[in-house]
Amino acid sequence: MRTHVARTAGLLVPLALLLAGCGSEHGSRAQSGESRSRAQKVAEAWDGSRAAEVWRKGYYPMADVVQLPDNAFRSTADKMAYGAQNFVLDGELPTTSPEKGKVEWRSGGSLALPLMDARQAYDSVARGGDDGPHLTVTEATLGKTTLVTSRGPATVPAWLFTLKGYDTPLKRVAIEPSELPKSPIGPARETPTDGQMPLEQFIRTSADGRSVTVLAGHGACDDGPAVRALETDGSVVLSAAIVGTNDGPCTSDLLMENVTVKLKSKLGERVLLDAFTGAPVTYGRQTEHG
Numbered sequence: 001m002r003t004h005v006a007r008t009a010g011l012l013v014p015l016a017l018l019l020a021g022c023g024s025e026h027g028s029r030a031q032s033g034e035s036r037s038r039a040q041k042v043a044e045a046w047d048g049s050r051a052a053e054v055w056r057k058g059y060y061p062m063a064d065v066v067q068l069p070d071n072a073f074r075s076t077a078d079k080m081a082y083g084a085q086n087f088v089l090d091g092e093l094p095t096t097s098p099e100k101g102k103v104e105w106r107s108g109g110s111l112a113l114p115l116m117d118a119r120q121a122y123d124s125v126a127r128g129g130d131d132g133p134h135l136t137v138t139e140a141t142l143g144k145t146t147l148v149t150s151r152g153p154a155t156v157p158a159w160l161f162t163l164k165g166y167d168t169p170l171k172r173v174a175i176e177p178s179e180l181p182k183s184p185i186g187p188a189r190e191t192p193t194d195g196q197m198p199l200e201q202f203i204r205t206s207a208d209g210r211s212v213t214v215l216a217g218h219g220a221c222d223d224g225p226a227v228r229a230l231e232t233d234g235s236v237v238l239s240a241a242i243v244g245t246n247d248g249p250c251t252s253d254l255l256m257e258n259v260t261v262k263l264k265s266k267l268g269e270r271v272l273l274d275a276f277t278g279a280p281v282t283y284g285r286q287t288e289h290g
């Protein structure tokens with residue numbers, strides 16, 4: 001199933017990318033060898049590197065850090081309110097909390113990280129006012145939840161927000177991801193092409209760990225994105241490209257599509273990498289730190 005979201009080109013990629021997406025199909029095929037070579041270079045740079053070691057020791061969410069109440073939403077108005085981040089606070093937020101919270105992995109190991117306070121957590125999900133449909137928060141308590149991470153499932157601290165009309169709380173994970181390690185290899189080039197594209201973000205891993213779904217972009221004059229995987233013992237490198245491109249003028253729309261990639265082995269704790277950027281593919285739009 002394809003999921004398309006139209007966006008303006010200026011938000012995500014330069015216009016040159018979209019023009020490249022309206023080139024010839026032959027051009028895309030010609031660059032497949034270059035794409036495989038690039039993926040191999042990225043894998044060689046990461047496998048056994050200091051960056052890979054930092055990644056495996058860090059805390060990197062691979063699922064949404066906001067978890068909805070059971071049976072959400074009970075009405076279209078509530079769904080609209082959540083989408084608009086339109087919340088009303090009917091009560092007081094806790095003003096004190098521990099300085100740090102602990103991530104505890106099911107497979108073993110833990111990590112203590114700074115804990116965001118209730119106000120920070122509330123403001124991260126509630127950015128609207130009280131005009132129109134809204135959700136009402138009546139209480140906030142510090143608790144825990146389970147989250148999928150790059151090191152597998154973990155128990156993490158979370159702020160639990162009681163919503164009026166719901167039996168279970170909205171949960172917001174109370175710690176931020178570890179800083180991303182500096183990649184041992186730079187981007188493939190300055191400007192993407194139809195044969196070599198950056199990925200937008202990680203979406204999910206299948207229950208059996210043998211496929212991953214990522215968000216990839218393409219233009220309005222093609223058959224969509226294609227993503228292939230190069231697997232090693234330490235990493236999975238994903239290469240994205242645009243397929244089925246046609247000659248001629250093209251609009252400046254950028255479409256985003258969920259693409260599922262089957263793997264030969266379970267992803268496990270292998271680092272998932274973007275061949276174009278040379279950096280990890282993360283959940284959400286995180287940026288690399290040097």
